[in-house]
Amino acid sequence: MNTNFIIRGFGHYAPEKVLTNADLEKIVETNDEWITTRTGIKQRHIAAEDQAASDMACEAAKHALAQAGMKAEELTHIVCGTFTPDSMVPSTACRIQEKLGIKGQMCVDVAAACSGFLYAMQTARGYLMLEPDAKILVVTTEVISRFLNWEDRTTCVLFGDAAGAAILTSGTDDEDAPRVVDITLGADGKLGDLLTVNGGGSAWAYAKGDVVGDDHFVKMQGREIFKHAVRNMCAMSDKVLTRNGLSKEDVDVLIPHQANWRIIDAVARKFEIPEEKVFCNIAKYGNTSAASVPLALSEAVTEGFIKKGDLVLMPTFGGGFTWGAGLIRF
């Protein structure tokens, strides 16, 4: 039996505080012109001191549940994608469950950095094949601001905090709702050192009383990442389209991981997708890692950018190195 993977609702959340490029000029040696021309970012949102990844996830989840017309109690699984979890233990998914005031669901975190949404969705699709009656909250959330070295201009200007969510269930063939057509994923651990937050892990453990070092924060080889990002996003997009008997002409909307406008533009050019079909909100949010794709999807739905019947292509890449591409038919 073929399972239909229906998305019942989308949600997103960005914290109130906004940090503009002009604000950053007061923190590190940078300027609005450099950031804008190299990345397309104009501002990013920053979590309040008392906000953890799970708090933002709950806000996005509540919107998605409301759009789905569902109560949190109806959920059977929570799959959370994040590389900035509340803590090592318990999982952020368990924290989200507690904060939603529910219990009993299977709760699991997925770590795939910026490909986190597609990895979490694929995990959820697997659960749905095992349990067709499942009602799954797929939520991705990042408080990257807490893992940035605010003295390192090569990283701190790029990222922002946000959360995005989707409710996934099975459905019937004739149902009039957005459905996941396919997702393809991959990774190459040999490229892991291109983007790291090592400190505190078992291979880079801290002892009691140690001062936190640079390894506690995001470190990145930007130029190298750029090349791999474009190459793998294109390869994954090709793969997912081809195996579904589709071509680039069939793509109505491109919603790639929002890391850098130049990367998005390079992928769009390769696929000959005109700018008016590309949804890009990087100017407002920066790179929000695992949250970026559902944040963009949710905004694109709210703003009416995506129309009924549209085929949406979502290529991603992220630390690990991980990559993937997904297709949703609205």
Ligand SMILES: CC(C)(COP(=O)(O)OP(=O)(O)OC[C@H]1O[C@@H](n2cnc3c(N)ncnc32)[C@H](O)[C@@H]1OP(=O)(O)O)[C@@H](O)C(=O)NCCC(=O)NCCS
């Ligand atoms: C990070 C990135 C924007 C840098 O752009 P770039 O064109 O490759 O720039 P470079 O790193 O070559 O740096 C060019 C110069 O700008 C300087 N620079 C770096 N950050 C700067 C900043 N915030 N403000 C001003 N100057 C800066 C560098 O020091 C360098 O100066 P130099 O030539 O005197 O050495 C780009 O490589 C990128 O987006 N890579 C992908 C990163 C990514 O997506 N990471 C997340 C993975 S999910």
